[in-house]
Amino acid sequence: xxxxxxxxxxxxxxxxxxxxxxxxxxxxxxxxxxxxxxxxxxxxxxxxxxxxxxxxxxxxxxxxxxxxxxxxxxxxxxxxxxxxxxxxxxxxxxxxxxxxxxxxxxxxxxxxxxxxxxxxxxxxxxxxxxxxxxxxxxxxxxxxxxxxxxxxxxxxxxxxxxxxxxxxxxxxxxxxxxxxxxxxxxxxxxxxxxxxxxxxxxxxxxxxxxxxxxxxxxxxxxx
Amino acid sequence: xxxxxxxxxxxxxxxxxxxxxxxxxxxxxxxxxxxxxxxxxxxxxxxxxxxxxxxxxxxxxxxxxxxxxxxxxxxxxxxxxxxxxxxxxxxxxxxxxxxxxxxxxxxxxxxxxxxxxxxxxxxxxxxxxxxxxxxxxxxxxxxxxxxxxxxxxxxxxxxxxxxxxxxxxxxxxxxxxxx
Numbered sequence: 001x002x003x004x005x006x007x008x009x010x011x012x013x014x015x016x017x018x019x020x021x022x023x024x025x026x027x028x029x030x031x032x033x034x035x036x037x038x039x040x041x042x043x044x045x046x047x048x049x050x051x052x053x054x055x056x057x058x059x060x061x062x063x064x065x066x067x068x069x070x071x072x073x074x075x076x077x078x079x080x081x082x083x084x085x086x087x088x089x090x091x092x093x094x095x096x097x098x099x100x101x102x103x104x105x106x107x108x109x110x111x112x113x114x115x116x117x118x119x120x121x122x123x124x125x126x127x128x129x130x131x132x133x134x135x136x137x138x139x140x141x142x143x144x145x146x147x148x149x150x151x152x153x154x155x156x157x158x159x160x161x162x163x164x165x166x167x168x169x170x171x172x173x174x175x176x177x178x179x180x181x182x183x184x185x186x187x188x189x190x191x192x193x194x195x196x197x198x199x200x201x202x203x204x205x206x207x208x209x210x211x212x213x214x215x216x217x218x219x220x221x222x223x
Numbered sequence: 224x225x226x227x228x229x230x231x232x233x234x235x236x237x238x239x240x241x242x243x244x245x246x247x248x249x250x251x252x253x254x255x256x257x258x259x260x261x262x263x264x265x266x267x268x269x270x271x272x273x274x275x276x277x278x279x280x281x282x283x284x285x286x287x288x289x290x291x292x293x294x295x296x297x298x299x300x301x302x303x304x305x306x307x308x309x310x311x312x313x314x315x316x317x318x319x320x321x322x323x324x325x326x327x328x329x330x331x332x333x334x335x336x337x338x339x340x341x342x343x344x345x346x347x348x349x350x351x352x353x354x355x356x357x358x359x360x361x362x363x364x365x366x367x368x369x370x371x372x373x374x375x376x377x378x379x380x381x382x383x384x385x386x387x388x389x390x391x392x393x394x395x396x397x398x399x400x401x402x
Contacts, residue, residue: 012252014253015252015253015254015256015257016253018253018257019253019256019257019260022256022257022260022261022264023260025260025264026260026263026264026267029264029267029268029271030267033267033271045276046361046362046365046366047369048277048279048365048366048368048369048372049369049372049373050277050278050279050280050369050372051277052277052278052279052280053276053277053278054276054277054278055278064361168278171361171365172361173360173361173362174360174361174362175360175361176357176358176359176360176361177306177355177356177357177358177359177360177361177363177364178357179361180361180364181355184283187283188283193282193283193284194280194281194282194283195280195281195283196278196279196280196281197278197279197280197281197365198276198277198278199276199277199278199279199365200276200277201276201277202369204373205335205373208335208339208373208374209339209342209373209374209375210372210373210374210375211373213375
């Protein structure tokens with residue numbers, strides 16, 4: 001009586017399936033990752049515990065850089081671009097700048113507006129790729145008598161007539177308070193009392209009121 | 224392991240004394256490739272920051288011309304925070320004493336305790352008045368507004384600073400700097 005011999009099996013496993021999975025995941029992650037859109041104006045935003053996600057379209061964004069320059073831009077969608085066109089046309093007629101259609105189109109194509117209204121004609125001639133936050137003078141806001149942000153917000157109110165105007169403020173960590181105050185003043189003048197500030201998410205510190213409330217299952221809005 | 228068959232191709236018959244070339248398996252060991260795949264996955268996952276920016280909402284009050292229309296708050300429920308330069312925070316409870324005896328200095332780390340203590344003392348009737356000076360940074364303003372959210376202060380307002388307070392801040396900052 002001899003035991004039937006057990007065939008000795010190889011210990012090496014076929015790795016093909018695992019390899020497939022690995023590369024499938026890899027390609028999935030690479031393809032689904034959205035690159036951060038290159039920003040013409042670099043702004044390092046502060047952190048906050050706010051949980052609401054910043055809007056991605058249908059907004060006007062006021063950027064405030066570290067050196068106190070203010071820029072205005074709109075979302076990336078087609079609708080936003082049309083609104084921007086209306087805004088620029090509004091400014092054009094109000095200030096009688098005499099911009100041609102081609103110049104208006106160039107300004108709409110530009111990633112942001114960052115020059116005094118009187119210089120818009122020259123700005124329209126600058127190619128889009130050469131336009132950076134550092135090279136542009138910014139919208140003048142420092143002087144309360146000539147706060148041109150007021151004009152831009154007014155134009156935005158006209159452009160978004162009948163719709164909800166989302167104002168998003170993206171300020172830099174080290175921007176000084178007076179610049180922020182002047183932007184608030186411009187919003188108040190146009191009766192825009194609600195606005196949002198872009199921040200980076202941050203964890204709620206433990207043991208605080210908000211943390212306890214979150215642990216109890218309440219959201220920030222319910223408090 | 225995978226090896227390339229370098230022996231001459233062609234189907235010509237070899238002589239009688241020549242051994243037949245062993246047929247090699249076409250299987251390739253994929254272990255290193257799997258390693259590489261997962262290495263890349265981990266790399267991408269760790270280097271990707273989930274940077275979905277969030278937005279803080281702020282509601283501004285309407286400017287009221289007539290002082291009688293303004294909201295009056297009880298002095299004992301008020302806590303005034305002043306934001307100075309270089310992340311300095313100053314605060315006083317209630318009304319500022321003429322000799323500035325209740326004017327205290329603090330910083331962003333300790334201010335939370337001050338707010339919480341005041342909140343407990345006045346039993347949620349707390350009104351925080353935030354007065355940023357011209358030297359303070361945007362980050363400070365956001366941080367202090369964030370403190371309001373963190374400590375669940377429902378009533379707060381951003382108010383322009385008065386000259387007396389401005390002087391006090393400057394003097395206190397100057398004194399701290401000379402130390």
